Amino acid sequence: MTDRLDEYLSLLLKWNRAAGLTAFEDREEALAKGVLPSLAAESRLREGWRVIDAGSGGGFPAIPLALKRPDLRWTLVEPSAAKAAFLREAARHLALEAEVIEATLEALLDERGRQWDAATIRGLRLRKGPLRRLVRALAPGGRILVWSAGERAREYRRWLEEIGLAVKPVPTGQHGLVLLSGDVPRGTLEAPPMP
Numbered sequence: 001m002t003d004r005l006d007e008y009l010s011l012l013l014k015w016n017r018a019a020g021l022t023a024f025e026d027r028e029e030a031l032a033k034g035v036l037p038s039l040a041a042e043s044r045l046r047e048g049w050r051v052i053d054a055g056s057g058g059g060f061p062a063i064p065l066a067l068k069r070p071d072l073r074w075t076l077v078e079p080s081a082a083k084a085a086f087l088r089e090a091a092r093h094l095a096l097e098a099e100v101i102e103a104t105l106e107a108l109l110d111e112r113g114r115q116w117d118a119a120t121i122r123g124l125r126l127r128k129g130p131l132r133r134l135v136r137a138l139a140p141g142g143r144i145l146v147w148s149a150g151e152r153a154r155e156y157r158r159w160l161e162e163i164g165l166a167v168k169p170v171p172t173g174q175h176g177l178v179l180l181s182g183d184v185p186r187g188t189l190e191a192p193p194m195p
Contacts, residue, residue, distance in 0.1 A: 004067050004094055005035065011090055012058055019082040021058030037172035038064040040179050041120065041145045044170065047071050049117035049142075054105045054134065055124030057083050059090055061147065062120060066096045074098040075116065077105050109133045122147035128159045135163050135184060142184040149176045156180055 009027050016022060024030040038061030045051065048071050053062035056076040066074055076091070076098055078084045084102035091098040101108055108114070109130070117139050126134070135144055144165065146156050157180055160167050165182035172179050 005064065008059070008063055008067065008090060008094060009035075011086075011093060015086045015089075016058070019080075019086050021083060021086060022060070024058075033174055034058070034060045035064045037061070037147060037174045037177055037179070038122070039068060040170055040172040041065060041181075042068055044143060044145055044179075044181050045069060045072060045118055049073070050115075051075070051118045051120060052077060052108075052116040052134075052137070053120045054126070055079075055121065056087055056100075057123055059087060061122050061145075062098070063090060063094070063096070065120075066098060067094065070097065072097070076100045077103060077108055079104045105134065106130055109137055115139055117142045119144045120147075121145070125152070128162075131156070131159055132163055135160070135165065135182075138184045140184060140186045144180075144182045144184070146180040146182070147172065147177060148180065149178065153178050153180065 009030055012021060012030060024034055041061060050073045052075045054077050056062055056078045062074050062076055066072060076087050078087055081102060084100055087100045091100060115137055119134050119138060148156050157167050160182040164185060167180055167182045170179040170181050
């Protein structure tokens with residue numbers, strides 16, 4: 001994984017300024033604040049799962065996880081054309097099992113029949129309604145993983161618990177940043193409204 005991770009970080013830093021991918025200014029910062037916290041979720045994803053990454057931006061957490069876990073199948077959702085172009089180039093260059101969709105999460109969730117086993121969110125400020133819709137798009141027994149900090153992390157945790165998920169905080173190795181792991185019940189959640 002190390003050579004491919006180096007390739008990813010080189011590509012990220014090459015595209016970063018023009019595409020506005022991340023606030024990371026160098027390889028060490030991208031590794032410490034981007035890659036390592038992303039990998040905190042590795043053990044929370046089961047083999048062969050289909051995973052949606054909402055607001056993929058510069059590829060955190062999806063690309064480090066995809067490099068570490070080639071058994072996972074990714075859907076990377078990003079509304080910015082420049083960021084989506086970067087994600088497509090990274091997926092092609094690194095030969096990742098990833099579909100890049102240039103759209104908002106809300107627009108993608110409007111499509112009927114899509115379902116994933118897990119969802120990842122980092123750096124995207126979702127409201128409670130779209131978060132609920134995302135959880136409904138997950139298979140029973142699936143999992144939602146949210147990287148957040150401070151009051152926003154407490155808000156996400158409260159919302160996930162109100163939706164009916166059991167939430168477990170997971171350390172990320174980055175001060176102040178927590179990974180919230182929410183398990184979707186094996187029974188059915190409230191059905192989405194019919195059109």
